[in-house]
Amino acid sequence: MKLNKETYKEYKQYPEKVLQFGEGNFLRAFVDWQIDKMNKEADFNGSVVVVQPIEFGLVDKLNEQDGLYTLYLQGMNEGKAIEEHSVINSISRGINPYSHHEEYLKLAENPELRFVFSNTTEAGIAFDETDKLEDKPQKSFPGKFTALLYKRFKFFSGQKEKGLIIIPCELIDKNGDKLKTVILQFAKLWNLEAGFTTWINEANTFCSTLVDRIVPGYPRDTIKEITEELGYEDNLVNVGEHFHLFIIEGPKWIENEFPVSKAGLNIKFVDAMAPYRTRKVRILNGSHTSLVPVAYLYGLNTVAESVDHPLIGKFIKDTIYEEIIPTLDLPAEELKYYAKVVLERFMNPFVKHYLMSISLNSMSKYETRDLPSLLEYVKIKGQLPKRLVFSLAALIEFYKGKRGEETIKLSDDEDILDLYKTAWGNCDGTEAALKSLVTTVLAYKKVWKMDLNEVQGLTEAVTHYLINIEKLGMVDALKAVL
Numbered sequence: 499m500k501l502n503k504e505t506y507k508e509y510k511q512y513p514e515k516v517l518q519f520g521e522g523n524f525l526r527a528f529v530d531w532q533i534d535k536m537n538k539e540a541d542f543n544g545s546v547v548v549v550q551p552i553e554f555g556l557v558d559k560l561n562e563q564d565g566l567y568t569l570y571l572q573g574m575n576e577g578k579a580i581e582e583h584s585v586i587n588s589i590s591r592g593i594n595p596y597s598h599h600e601e602y603l604k605l606a607e608n609p610e611l612r613f614v615f616s617n618t619t620e621a622g623i624a625f626d627e628t629d630k631l632e633d634k635p636q637k638s639f640p641g642k643f644t645a646l647l648y649k650r651f652k653f654f655s656g657q658k659e660k661g662l663i664i665i666p667c668e669l670i671d672k673n674g675d676k677l678k679t680v681i682l683q684f685a686k687l688w689n690l691e692a693g694f695t696t697w698i699n700e701a702n703t704f705c706s707t708l709v710d711r712i713v714p715g716y717p718r719d720t721i722k723e724i725t726e727e728l729g730y731e732d733n734l735v736n737v738g739e740h741f742h743l744f745i746i747e748g749p750k751w752i753e754n755e756f757p758v759s760k761a762g763l764n765i766k767f768v769d770a771m772a773p774y775r776t777r778k779v780r781i782l783n784g785s786h787t788s789l790v791p792v793a794y795l796y797g798l799n800t801v802a803e804s805v806d807h808p809l810i811g812k813f814i815k816d817t818i819y820e821e822i823i824p825t826l827d828l829p830a831e832e833l834k835y836y837a838k839v840v841l842e843r844f845m846n847p848f849v850k851h852y853l854m855s856i857s858l859n860s861m862s863k864y865e866t867r868d869l870p871s872l873l874e875y876v877k878i879k880g881q882l883p884k885r886l887v888f889s890l891a892a893l894i895e896f897y898k899g900k901r902g903e904e905t906i907k908l909s910d911d912e913d914i915l916d917l918y919k920t921a922w923g924n925c926d927g928t929e930a931a932l933k934s935l936v937t938t939v940l941a942y943k944k945v946w947k948m949d950l951n952e953v954q955g956l957t958e959a960v961t962h963y964l965i966n967i968e969k970l971g972m973v974d975a976l977k978a979v980l
Contacts, residue, residue: 501732503564506585512537514590514608515544517646517662519616519639521556521592523715525667527738529615531569532763534588540760544612545590547605551618551639557592559733565589568732570717570724572848573740579847580740583728595635595642602635602642606650609660612755614643616677617667625680631688640677644684651697661701663752667709671775674706674747705748708775710782712849713738741843743778747771773828780822781833782840784867786856788889789814791896794853794906795972801851805844809976813885815841816980821883825874858909860893861945869946873953882959888979891963892972894939898922917942932968933961 503509516533518525529546536542548565550557560567570583595602605611616622618639629641636642647662654660666673678698685695714737717724724735744765746752758765768774786801792813793804804810818840823833844851868886875883897918899906908915921938925931937957940950951957966975 499730501563501566501568501585501730503566505730506564506566506587508585508587509564509566510537510587511590512543512545512588513610514547514605515542515610516546516613516615517605517611518546518548519551519614519643520618521548521550521560522617523736523738524709524711524713525615525617526567526586526589526734527569527713527715527736528709528711528742528744529667530586530588531738532742532744532758532761532765534584534586535761535763536757537588539762540757542757542761544588544610546588546615548589548592549602549605549642550592550594550596551616551622551642553594553596555594556734557594560589560592563732563734565591566732567734567736568724568728570735570737571740572737573846574842575740577842581848599634603646603649606646607653609654611650612663614662614664615667616643620668620670623666623668623670623673623677623680625683627687629684629687631690640680641684643677644681644688647681647698647702648685648688648690648694651694656693656697656701658697658701661697661703663703663705663748663755665705665707665746665748667707669709672706674704678704703748703752705746705752706771707747708743708745708771708778710743710778711738711741712843712846714849737848739843739846739849741839745771745774773826777826777828777833777836779867780826780871781818781837782843783863784822784871785814785818785840785844787860787863787867788817788886790853790857790860791892792889792972792976794857795892795896795901795967796976797901797972799853801844801853801856802847802849804853805841809973809980812980813976817883817885817889821875821886822871825871825878854907857896859911860896861910861914864890864893865945865947869950876953882953882955884959884979887956887959888963888976891936891960891967894918894936894960894964895967895972914942914945927968929961929965932964933957936961936964 499505533546548557567586568583569586572581593602622639624638626638626641629636629638631645636645666677716735717737725731742764746767748767750767753767789804793810796810798804805814818837826833872883872886899908921935925935937951940957943949966978
């Protein structure tokens with residue numbers, strides 16, 4: 499038995515209020531799931547038309563299943579492992595603009611269309627000057643979208659009430675602003691009338707976003723067991739974690755039409771999302787990055803076992819609560835709650851997150867994720883944050899490329915690998931040589947954007963910890979810090 503509207507007895511049809519560019523795992527586990535919840539719990543009464551942004555994708559499979567698919571949510575909640583699944587009934591149909599271009603443009607004529615979501619990868623929001631208005635379709639996502647917007651502008655004679663609320667989900671900063679900029683570039687390139695530009699600016703609302711949910715996607719390794727459990731065949735089974743967060747930088751009146759709070763969703767409409775982006779980068783990403791060299795050199799391999807470990811777990815928790823949170827400009831209780839949720843996510847037994855998979859480009863990750871916390875801590879407290887400094891020392895040790903007798907497969911830019919190869923090659927293990935090595939690494943402005951030796955006491959502190967790691971080993975060196 500296959501999943502479709504004939505076999506799913508609770509199937510419902512809703513007005514097509516949402517246009518979505520992208521049919522991949524993330525949007526189906528994030529936006530489409532949210533809309534399904536709002537239909538069931540907040541009377542949103544809307545469905546999603548999915549547009550495939552590239553020529554080959556999943557819309558045929560979606561249409562075969564009448565837009566239906568099963569979503570498994572797995573994760574930790576209040577210390578307990580939870581797994582649940584449900585059929586998502588928010589997608590009405592999928593369209594491939596490469597094979598059904600007129601059907602795609604016809605979407606512009608829908609008076610009930612109100613929202614546009616997208617996730618076309620970080621490279622998706624880009625201006626392609628070779629795109630033309632008469633192309634069927636344009637190559638780029640913004641080109642396709644601009645053509646649709648222009649058709650809507652013309653069809654409704656520029657009526658302001660037929661403008662759209664546009665909420666891109668690509669993982670780039672200020673994604674809404676960037677998408678609007680590219681659309682206006684196309685309007686200029688195609689010599690579209692000034693009235694269209696005015697309509698874009700005045701009738702449409704572009705929001706920038708921060709999205710957060712881990713979505714492993716189709717469960718290839720366990721699909722046989724899942725099919726037996728479900729009792730039907732679903733070629734679009736999707737898996738995501740329980741946690742979700744959607745920060746939307748835009749006017750709060752949007753929630754009058756997009757009733758997220760009534761459905762109990764973790765979505766915030768904010769005037770500025772920068773504090774939330776900083777919170778995520780420093781707490782979630784920053785703790786990941788500071789954890790990796792310490793935990794891996796300690797002998798551990800995954801995030802979950804590291805957070806559950808008595809010493810490593812204490813190290814990362816203390817780093818977050820005592821050294822990262824004090825540097826952030828949001829209410830303390832909100833930050834502590836977020837940190838608690840992050841640590842629960844790290845312990846998700848359904849996701850095996852290997853430390854080595856996080857170690858890619860660790861130097862630049864430390865610069866963007868941890869160094870701002872270190873510098874801000876010094877500015878606020880007048881002293882160095884010892885755990886973040888210890889993590890920096892551990893990172894230098896990690897780039898030595900050895901864990902006991904095991905060779906570490908380092909992944910970074912060639913110049914950084916060369917830097918460490920030379921620095922460690924010239925180090926004879928004496929305290930003076932280790933200090934020289936640290937000085938060389940901290941002076942590498944290409945990564946740090948500054949000479950870190952100028953931070954008072956940092957060279958000496960990193961050297962002290964590196965000497966301990968070299969002489970005592972990671973276990974005893976970490977005990978000394980804790």
